[in-house]
Amino acid sequence: MSGKNLISAEDMMRFKGRHVLITGAAAGIGRAMSIRFATAGANLTLVDRNPALLEKAATQAATHGVEVRTHTLDVAQHQQIEDFWQKLEDKDLPDTLINNAGIYPSSNFTEMNPSFFERTIKVNMESAMWMCQQFIKRRLAVGGIIINVASIEAILPFKSEMVPYAMSKAGVLALTRGLAHDYGSKGFRINAILPGAIRTPGTMSMVKKALSGVKLSMWRTGYDFQRRLALRRWGRPDEVATVTLFLASGLASYIQGALIPVDGGFLSS
Numbered sequence: 001m002s003g004k005n006l007i008s009a010e011d012m013m014r015f016k017g018r019h020v021l022i023t024g025a026a027a028g029i030g031r032a033m034s035i036r037f038a039t040a041g042a043n044l045t046l047v048d049r050n051p052a053l054l055e056k057a058a059t060q061a062a063t064h065g066v067e068v069r070t071h072t073l074d075v076a077q078h079q080q081i082e083d084f085w086q087k088l089e090d091k092d093l094p095d096t097l098i099n100n101a102g103i104y105p106s107s108n109f110t111e112m113n114p115s116f117f118e119r120t121i122k123v124n125m126e127s128a129m130w131m132c133q134q135f136i137k138r139r140l141a142v143g144g145i146i147i148n149v150a151s152i153e154a155i156l157p158f159k160s161e162m163v164p165y166a167m168s169k170a171g172v173l174a175l176t177r178g179l180a181h182d183y184g185s186k187g188f189r190i191n192a193i194l195p196g197a198i199r200t201p202g203t204m205s206m207v208k209k210a211l212s213g214v215k216l217s218m219w220r221t222g223y224d225f226q227r228r229l230a231l232r233r234w235g236r237p238d239e240v241a242t243v244t245l246f247l248a249s250g251l252a253s254y255i256q257g258a259l260i261p262v263d264g265g266f267l268s269s
């Protein structure tokens with residue numbers, strides 16, 4: 001491309017006319033993504049199981065002059081996902097899907113029961129898979145962009161009693177790479193991010209639980225965790241949101257099937 005025809009980097013980051021669907025949009029990283037995409041001009045469809053917080057996030061995003069629709073649904077329920085996509089008219093189809101909703105359950109492995117395991121897998125992994133299936137089905141002729149939110153825990157376990165969580169997020173990585181391989185030729189760009197040490201309501205409640213416990217091992221985990229952060233600080237939700245903005249933009253047009261840590265250097269330390 002000659003210099004004359006080159007689209008400016010600024011224009012490549014403009015999302016006017018784009019439509020982004022974000023799950024788990026009511027709090028933490030999902031909420032930050034909603035605001036960040038709204039500042040870039042994207043219309044939004046925000047999904048969460050918490051209607052009150054979802055409305056608050058939507059109201060804040062809408063202050064940036066974009067259209068915001070909200071849908072209360074439990075992404076762990078396959079039927080609810082099907083109903084949601086069935087009701088969605090073609091004119092309201094998003095061009096970008098961000099599977100972010102997730103939970104942080106922990107359980108002693110030897111005492112874990114099947115319903116605990118099933119819930120973890122359903123919320124953290126199956127939800128992303130069924131959302132991807134519906135999105136790809138509906139956009140098969142035109143392609144689209146998918147960003148799945150995994151975790152550093154999928155690659156490097158550091159906190160005890162998180163085996164099902166780590167398994168669910170490892171599944172998200174496999175889902176991402178498999179779909180990126182199969183649907184790249186059909187115009188889909190599909191990538192995953194691996195956040196770590198981001199200060200959100202979810203991680204803060206985990207930290208609170210750990211600090212209120214008397215187990216010395218939990219304090220030790222916290223100390224080790226902190227020491228691995230090369231940037232020596234926790235991240236802000238917006239520091240994850242900006243990476244998804246980049247991945248969803250034309251600036252990332254040749255990134256496919258990538259697993260991108262956003263973790264202050266945790267995995268590399």
Ligand SMILES: NC(=O)c1ccc[n+]([C@@H]2O[C@H](COP(=O)([O-])OP(=O)(O)OC[C@H]3O[C@@H](n4cnc5c(N)ncnc54)[C@H](O)[C@@H]3O)[C@@H](O)[C@H]2O)c1
Pocket residue numbers: 023024025026027028029030047048049050053073074075076100101102103123149150151152153194195196197198199200201202203
């Ligand atoms: N914060 C981190 O450091 C970190 C690290 C690794 C991975 N992650 C991943 O990032 C994502 C967001 O994490 P966060 O820290 O912002 O969490 P959070 O708990 O602060 O927010 C999660 C949001 O997802 C929603 N949600 C949960 N289960 C849902 C369901 N079944 N249906 C619909 N909505 C649901 C919640 O209501 C909430 O609004 C998760 O997938 C998490 O595993 C975060």
